[in-house]
Amino acid sequence: MAIRERKARTGAIPEGGMADIAFLLLVFFLVTTTIDMDKGLGIILPAEGQELEINKKNILNCLISSSGAVLLGGEPVELKDLSRRVKEELRENDKLIVSVKAHEKAQYDVYIEVLDQLKLAKATRISIAETE
Amino acid sequence: MKFRRKSGVESKISTSSMPDIIFMLLIFFMVTTVLREYSGLPVSLPKAERIEKLESKRHTSDIWVSKDGLISIEDKLFNNDDVRHIMYEKRAADPQLTVSLKADQAARMEVISGVHNELRKADALKLNYSTKVKVPN
Numbered sequence: 453m454a455i456r457e458r459k460a461r462t463g464a465i466p467e468g469g470m471a472d473i474a475f476l477l478l479v480f481f482l483v484t485t486t487i488d489m490d491k492g493l494g495i496i497l498p499a500e501g502q503e504l505e506i507n508k509k510n511i512l513n514c515l516i517s518s519s520g521a522v523l524l525g526g527e528p529v530e531l532k533d534l535s536r537r538v539k540e541e542l543r544e545n546d547k548l549i550v551s552v553k554a555h556e557k558a559q560y561d562v563y564i565e566v567l568d569q570l571k572l573a574k575a576t577r578i579s580i581a582e583t584e
Numbered sequence: 585m586k587f588r589r590k591s592g593v594e595s596k597i598s599t600s601s602m603p604d605i606i607f608m609l610l611i612f613f614m615v616t617t618v619l620r621e622y623s624g625l626p627v628s629l630p631k632a633e634r635i636e637k638l639e640s641k642r643h644t645s646d647i648w649v650s651k652d653g654l655i656s657i658e659d660k661l662f663n664n665d666d667v668r669h670i671m672y673e674k675r676a677a678d679p680q681l682t683v684s685l686k687a688d689q690a691a692r693m694e695v696i697s698g699v700h701n702e703l704r705k706a707d708a709l710k711l712n713y714s715t716k717v718k719v720p721n
Contacts, residue, residue, distance in 0.1 A: 572633060
């Protein structure tokens, strides 16, 4: 049996598809990297020892009880009515500072909800009182 | 005036360096993507509507507060009174520091309030309560 002579073949890898492959990789990485931007409610805490005396008339107390009930200026208020009520109060007195005070056993999500409602009411002066 | 006939010069953009460019882009994106550094505590964040984005991940430091009142910074657990030291150092290293508080929605306000006080003592006053997006109904 005669051994056939091999043909001299040129073994070049086609480079035309290379760009496509690289593009595909790029798109894959772009799609899969989730840029999880942190989102949340921003607030600036008052500096230490910077307690200001504020006229009682300009303070609206917002209390959160341990059971999650919200008192606005002494009256119980539903969470979903809070922004409307605060808006009304702000219309009467635009110097109003809303002071949020939470019971130490109160839940954080109620507090966040209250802050959210205050932001919804465009109350820019929010004071975080220490828990009692 | 006679118009000259166009010479048959082939004007093709060379595509042979295309993969190199794309690979460079790929490497650029891979390098610049900041991966999550710390795993934190398992928390279910509260939801809010009026949220804002944190400006930059590089000027952000996370504090996790679980529903049992555990406080974790950079995957180490801290007592409430020790938060001020680490936050003070961070604040001194980066004056633009924003603290992102990732607290569980069932956390107690006494813990949150404790963190508030510690942050005030550490002079890290820019705080962001990390929340999820609530769809307004």
